[in-house]
Ligand SMILES: Nc1ncnc2c1ncn2[C@@H]1O[C@H](COP(=O)(O)OP(=O)(O)OP(=O)(O)O)[C@@H](O)[C@H]1O
């Protein structure tokens with residue numbers, strides 16, 4: 001039974017891919033954004049309209065759930081741009097979603113994000129930050145172009 005993380009920049013298609021995997025692999029599912037809110041492991045930052053997350057706390061909680069799933073022999077999909085910070089040994093596969101910059105810009109504009117927020121998120125994609133960070137963690141990586 002597998003633990004699969006799905007990471008990538010904001011709007012790159014993580015949740016879309018994750019939901020498909022959940023169906024085809026009959027997996028349980030964690031969306032990190034929802035998980036952080038529910039477990040109160042993030043502090044809301046008004047200026048950036050986003051949550052600052054304590055990665056250590058997040059990982060501790062996720063690892064507990066991963067271990068439970070291994071025991072129960074159940075697949076688990078973890079969806080979110082912080083998922084690749086999990087230690088390599090708890091993860092079987094790391095999927096990194098990538099998206100064409102022009103398309104990504106359109107997706108983010110649709111969400112009515114501010115110009116700055118769009119710029120920042122596009123930079124994350126342009127500089128391939130999730131992929132570079134995931135490689136640093138030595139995850140087994142599969143790139144999916146959305
Ligand atoms: N493979 C795809 N083909 C076409 N459109 C896609 C694809 N994947 C995602 N999209 C579109 O892109 C938008 C963002 O997708 P999605 O919500 O899955 O991204 P995300 O990475 O989970 O975003 P967030 O970082 O906010 O959680 C949605 O409107 C979705 O329909």
Ligand SMILES: [Mg+2]
Nearest residue numbers: 014015016079
């Ligand atoms: Mg999502």
